[in-house]
Amino acid sequence: MGPTRGRLAGLLLLAALPPAVEEAVLVGVGLHAARGLAPQASAVWPYDSYHDLRWLLVYHDSWPTFLVGLLLLTVLRGVLSAGLTGLAWPAGVPRPSWGWLLRRNLEVALLAAVVISPWAALSVAFSAVALSWYLFASLGPMLILAPFLLRGGVVARWWKGLPSIELFGWASLNFVVLTLAGALISGTPGWWTVLVAGLAGVANGLLWQRTVAAAAAPTRLRWARVPVAPIAIALALAGAIWAQAVIGFAGDGQREWRPPILADRLPERVPHAVIVLGGHNSSWDGSPSADPRVERFSYRGLDAQGRPLPYPPEATHRSLDSSSALLADQVQAVHRRTGRPVALFGQSEGSMVARTYLERLPRGPVTAVVMFSPLVQAGRTYYPPPGHSGWGVATGWQLRAMFWLAGLPLTAEDEPDSPFVRSVLINAPFYRNRTLCPVAGVRMIAFLPTVSAAEAPPGEYSRIPVYQQPAFHGGLVGDPAVEDRVVAFLAGEPVEMSRREYGLLQRLGAAWQTPPLALTLNPVWSATREGDPAMTGRVCEPR
Template sequence: MRPEWVRLLWLLMLTAVPAATVAGVLVAVDFTSALGLAPQASAISPYASFFDLRWVLVYHNSWAMFTVLLPGVIVLRGLFAAALIALAWPAERPRPSFRQLSRRNLVYSAVAHLVLLPWAAMAVVAAEVSLAWFQLMELFPLLILAPWLQRGGIVPGWWRGLPSAGLVGWSLLNFVTLSVGAVLVWSVPDGWTVPAAGATGVVNGLLWQRKVRAAVLPERVRWSRVPVVPLVVALTLAPLFFFDEIEAGGARGAAQATAPIQRLPEFGDLRHTVIFLGGYDSDYRGEPEKAEPPVVRFSYRGTDEQGRPLPYAPIDTHQSLPASAHLLAEQVERLYTRTGQPVALVGQSEGALVVRYYLERMRHPAVDSAVMLSHVLRAGRVYYPPPHVGTGWGIATGWQLRGMFALIGVGATLRDDPEEPFIRSLQDDAPFYRNEMLCPVRGVRLIAILPLSDAIAVPAELNAEIPVVEVVGLHGQLLQQPRVLAMVADHITGKPVPDETRWEYTILEGVAGAWQAPPLPLALNPAWHAEGQPDRALRRQPCPPT
């Protein structure tokens, strides 16, 4: 065995080069929004497997390509890990042959990729709908699973027994260093991006050394006969079966948080009729006080003959965004005809998407101002084809998601569906939702008020060309803050509302960039018909002229 310092140098070089190479390639193709992923190319397991899976789930365009890519990354990751473990092996213990280590790591790599596959798919969902909720549903299981998988590929029987405190610590520390590394590679000057990624790779190498020592040197493993890892994996999967109930509870909370919109006239002399559009899974039960000016609810079922909003149920919000926008156009026209007052739109979450689509694609002479609360930004960053299509980017991912959500939705009264019209409309019109959510509209004063929690679902840099206010709060809950109501009223009445950005928002964007799925370039997917269009989900680019 070579001297330990020589092996350490080789180890650090082998972990620095992949991270720097990935960063270099991303910089070369001007794919800067994915730079935060680069440090994970040589991370300790299972973070490196999670890195592999997100790229594979997004970047395959046929079943044949998927069946080559997934086994390919499993094999490459297993052999690479075997080499790193061999270099990191402590001199105090006899090292297995490279053949033995390779065999162990090939098996472990297959297991790790399989275990993490549902959570990598959840990262794809988060990139599709750009909601923090799905990002957290991906991160929490990853953080829970990572310490229990640390001995994999290093020692036999790694799935039995408890990890040592050292292994737990090194696992969590690598999560932190990868998150900080994502911020670092994004924030340094352009010429330093690749060296910064290489430096984070060096940190990965040091953690590989400490992790292998912690796995090999302990004399005794607690609960050494108990198959702890399979139990933890099963427990981690269990919350998926309560996913719809948990999400429904959040939707009910968000719906209750819309009640303060009726107080909007208290914060200013509006002289407008305001239409408020609730978000996904919201409802309206036909309360008379919400059907008359100055603040009127938008209905996802349309209006009656008098132009009053019809009651609607949460399932009605699952319709396509163009369908909702056409209903909004009808409601605006009827309300303007009835009142003669200019109309202001206030949309929350999905409602903000409807507002922005309506303003971009339809005539709106009655509307002169709009407020977008908890705005869903950079949605449609990934793709999977409809079930009747036999090829296309993300085809295997689409079928995995259909299977997952069918299983999750068993027994649920209202379940999410990857093929519901709302989701499909995000995918079909992805160039618009990726590029123009924070762009101006001629003749309409726009403002976006964003909760701090949503920063974890958005690629680094908002690149906004309309006023943006970042507020400490949760998605769909901002109207509970009187300060936000005052800003909404000020904007509608024409008072200036200055931009207000928070440093925490920028940091969270950078940190979360390490754990998001990489976006699929618009020009790569023929289904989007987006050749020659800018791609603001990949890089900083200006809005198209209005």
């Protein structure tokens, strides 16, 4: 049996108010890209804590601000959850005292802050480099931990035994509801989103009713003597530390990268010489391409004869500005050698190097650019370098600690302060706003895997032609149909293919984005003359 009508009305009102108030604030300040997060303000554990921590890790500018904010959020979350739990308590089951519920939910709020914080920090890293692997990795533990933490706020010996399949099902349904609510909000205009957020809060209240009933109902536990919850929590903490070692900041996961454009000769109808730029952690042993018109870009530069040098994976960690300067030298060398206009073919980081070159340096003979899996709206969050204060200072040190711990048993290939990552953070206004913007005199196209839809907040993301196809990050290179489209583009033919589901996937990912830091708040960015897609939902806009 559920709670009485009066308590049910109070439960639904208490669950609806936080999302509606947060949504009203977001609409009022115009933070377009974060509107889909509001329904999580009254969600069940741990989605509520994941919501709180993402806001805190982005929007603090000093250690005192972070510590005070963490204390306040923990207390408010514990008090709100105690109220929701008490109002949701089933009528046929004896309810603990309000004091017990308050103490227990404050304890769960503190535990959730500790367990969820590393995963929330990884989601901030995702927003910095716009890599979907981080987003997906940070969501898995939420689904696994939800039934354990839900029992923690309801029963005394919650750490022993497996939660019921019913509890797991209701907690998973809340994930679905939050995802759909974020998608609906992202497609709803103006102040109507406040109503949608309030209705999502009502759905949260009903799910609190079901989850509390499932947790409080006397039932025979499986593995009743096994401390399953501490084991799950320990695995979640360990997973957060080692996840970044598996994924890597650029996520290409490839060493000797050799796409078909290097292995096959170009048709005669292609007028360009082509420079092929590998992604992060790629390497090259110096082996030549099949066509003398195609040359590999070297992250180490050129030798005395103007030929690209072989490079190891570590060479790709240099800043984008430094890599683009090396590219400028190689463009001139290739143009002198072949007498042809130059086309750039970049994968992931390589596409970002090409785009930085077009912006920072004279284009010279470059007349075409092909971008595979570019980082869509990178630089949405920030953390300062060591020894400096600023927005996200605690987040930066948390990421450094996680990378250090991950490097104890393994050799860490990346670090949160590598020149590549710092160049994205420092020049975030440009990469957030102009990565997929046209450049006069240069034909451009972006080949986007559909997974990149989760990397960009809902709204505009490109004003150059795009070719979209189902794939993961870096997965389009090598597809024969895609290679044919690349050759057609280099030959001067119009190429473009947008998929209808791309926009839908953008909206479905809206609830799980990290809130972006407004460009005008960060002194490191405020002097730039760029529009902010986080506020407008549009790219390529001047300030």
